[in-house]
Amino acid sequence: MKILIIEDELDMLQNMKDFLERENFVVETADSVLEARSKIGVYTYDCILLDINLKDGNGLDLLEELKQKKIEDGVIIVSAKNSLDDKLAGLNLGADDYLAKPFHMAELNARVKAVLRRRQFNGNNIIHIDNLSINLDERQANIDNEPLNLNRKEYEILVFFASNQNRMVNKSALAEHVWGDYIDQSDSFEFIYSQIKNLRRKLKSTGARVEIKAVYGIGYKLMTL
């Protein structure tokens, strides 16, 4: 899987590159519209992470160019301009998703993987981790083909963990992903704990060979046993 990150903030660029490389993606970078244009012209990418505010131009113009040239790479707009106008403009121009800075790495990972899955047209929209399988079209998780009975929130938590297998998932990243903006104030996301506890119990009782491990009060990690 090949990913192109277009971002002029070099620290930001390096962070994303490091993180995605640990997921075994091939990551290329561009820090200007000019460089991005030349790379897009030569290679095809599975996913492009596109910043809007670039030093030599607007990312949205680049997106428009892409769509005019019928380049079908997946595009996620990554922008600090958390403004509705940009979001709507980007999605109208054919971007697959929009991610506002600051974001959690786990969220970026989940979004990238969602875009990649959607672009694989073989209908194989299933995540496999050991004996856990999640069918994303049917929104159904199975352990050894036995259905796992999860409520909506538990399912979303599991998918988020599955997208970030073996990676540390920050509690607030999880809360924002599953509960949205509403939960931004709640006291250190204590309440997430009860949801995780239920999910763990269900995984364990069905003999799943995956486990959600706590990481010293900072978050959780989904690991295979």
Place this chain on the structure above:
Amino acid sequence: MRLLNYTTSYFAAVLFIILGVWAVIFYFEMLDEIYDSLDDGLENQKMLVINRAKADPEVFKNLEFNDGSYTIRPIARNNAISFRDFYRDTLMYMQNEDEYEPVRLLETVFKQDDEFYKLKIITSMVEEDDLIEDLLFSLILLYVGLILSIVLLNNLILKKIWNPFYVLLQQLKDFRLGKDQKIETVPSKIEEFNLLNNRIEQMLGKSVSSYNSQKQFIENAAHELQTPLAISINKLELLVENEDLNPSQIEIIASVLNNLEGLTRMNNSLLLLSKIENQQFPDEEEIHFNDLTFDLKSDFEDLASHKKMKINIKTTSDLKYIMNKGLASILLSNLLKNAIVHGKKKSDIEIVIAGNNFTIYNTGHNGALDSEKVFSRFQKNTDYKASTGIGLAIAKTIAGKYGLQLIYSYDQRHSFQLHFPK
């Protein structure tokens, strides 16, 4: 009252007064002139009668107004000496009209052959009531005619003249900053209108550009702050995955991360607040607050049940209001979040939608809050560290933007009431 009607009613009132005063003056002037000429006529007739009396003694037989217009009676010398001519109005029966009509009467005294005679001469006079009636009638006719022509003039000519003004007004009525509208003015021959058009175009241009630059500034501030925050948070997230770290180091990182996330939340809230204050949410639609409340209840169910709280909703009316959808949702969710976060564990939260009011009740640990300060920014409950102290300020700002009243009160439990204007 519209401008055209206003000027017309002004004209009507002023004309009414002018015509009224004029009518009174005119009436008395005319009456004066009539008396003057009648009295001259009587004076003349007096001379004629006296002259005839010298030649024709038959005249002295006219003791009553039977056939003529005068009577002559002898009077005593004493009375005659002090007698002065005088004119007066009196009534006399008129055969033709079959009623008493006013007449002008001259009484005078003359001497002939050492005898004194009193002479009364009458002449028929104008009927005052008829005169007033005629005058009034023509005045009303004149008045109505004037008003009609003013209305006609106003509607035809003034409307045409004022057209640039009304065109401008119509556009200003619909104008909202941030909706990318342009005001188009109609050029006019009238200097004042051109000046008005120019000034308004200039002022709006300035407002639009300062609005845009403020919007730009907010977005730039967001960019400038969010990027370093994003970089720091992400670097720590990468760092914490490092296998070499021991638990106490991870805990330090966790604490830094928490603080950075708090900073991010506060930054987002401040940005939201200034965006609302800068009217950057121009899209509006009819919001069904009952539906929205039930939606939010399910969104917050997890958070509430974690604190073993129940959210009860009672609705007796259907609350609808036109506002921005996102802001409506932020408004209610901030109130609900406030109730959950500050409410006691295992207590109930009650939401009542009745009449034009949305009220949310929760029990709290302390007594009444200072209702002056509760909505100000950074007014924090010290027991509760994760709060940015800005949620209620945002709610108040949103409410204010749409003319809703947000009122805090305390009676055994805290209540926040949103009052919607009808």
